[in-house]
Amino acid sequence: MPKHEGTGGPGDELEALDIAQAGPEDAAEMVAVMHAAFAARGPVDPPPAALAETPATIAEAVRRGGGVLARIGAEPAGVVVLVPAGEGEVTLTRVSVHPRFQHHGIAAQMIAAAHDVAARAGFVRARLLVRREFPELARRWARHGYRIDEQTAEGGIWVRDLPVAVGVPTAEAMTELGRRLASLLRGGDVLIATGDLGAGKTTLVQGIGAGLGVEEEVISPTFVLSRVHRTGPGTPDLVHVDAYRLGSAAEVDDLDLDASLAGSVTVIEWGRGVAEQLADERLELDLLVEPGGGRTVLIDPVGRRWDRAELRELARALAHV
Known part of the structure; x- marks a missing residue:
């Protein structure tokens, strides 16, 4: 591991x-x-x-x-x-x-x-x-x-x-995982993505954005900290946050994400340890780099909002793509 x-x-x-x-x-x-x-x-x-x-x-x-x-x-x-x-x-x-x-x-x-x-x-x-x-x-x-x-x-x-383990051999597969996750998401959902530099966090968010209907390019908001990507009518917007430079939960609170939380899907890169207070019910995503170059994504649903059986079915379906 x-x-x-x-x-x-x-x-x-x-x-x-x-x-x-x-x-x-x-x-x-x-x-x-x-x-x-x-x-x-x-x-x-x-x-x-x-x-x-x-x-x-x-x-x-x-x-x-x-x-x-x-x-x-x-x-x-x-x-x-x-x-x-x-x-x-x-x-x-x-x-x-x-x-x-x-x-x-x-x-x-x-x-x-x-x-x-x-x-x-x-x-x-x-x-x-x-x-x-x-x-x-x-x-x-x-x-x-x-x-x-x-x-x-x-x-x-x-x-x-336990978390749901998803094998992700390529960048294209990471994008596809994001697309499929997007089909399960709704306004108010919070996702916390953790992984080393280059693990594929932003690629995953790009897939989520594509699945939600975001048309503009999704890039890591490293220097602006957060960016809102608009979607079409009836679909939640995507709020993309980079918490790499944030050292505490208080600094995350200073971003005033609460104002957009209810109507958006919020994805926070580098959010472990600083963003959990945003939602008692959330998806925690751990992106692990494998020795052969592929990735394993561990999806850990927290709270009653999430259906683990649905997530396991997503993992099985992705394995046959």
């Missing part, structure tokens, strides 16, 4: 953060993080099974389901292990951050990376156990889109639908 790297910013001590898909060769480092993290928690009965893990058991688990490993520079800092649970489900387990690196947001970025790995492996739903002894963890998982599914003797089983 493409690596998830820290944003770096002035004074950000985590600018050396690197999160990548783990392999069996990483098992010893992963076990060291798990043991340190779980030993630092309060006592529980029964003791956490993570303390009994060995490099051999974790290497086998990673071979079967995968995982992610976070590093700060060369030091292992955090771990997630994925265990197939059948019927398209995967269990997130051994989620841990080394005590030296806790309270810096590493867990949130690892969880997002784990969702990416699982979605691209074909899983459609994630699940995990929140032990009764740690109710504060339930609040954290709820912020990541999880909901309680059932109660067990040890605690609650929480579940979350």
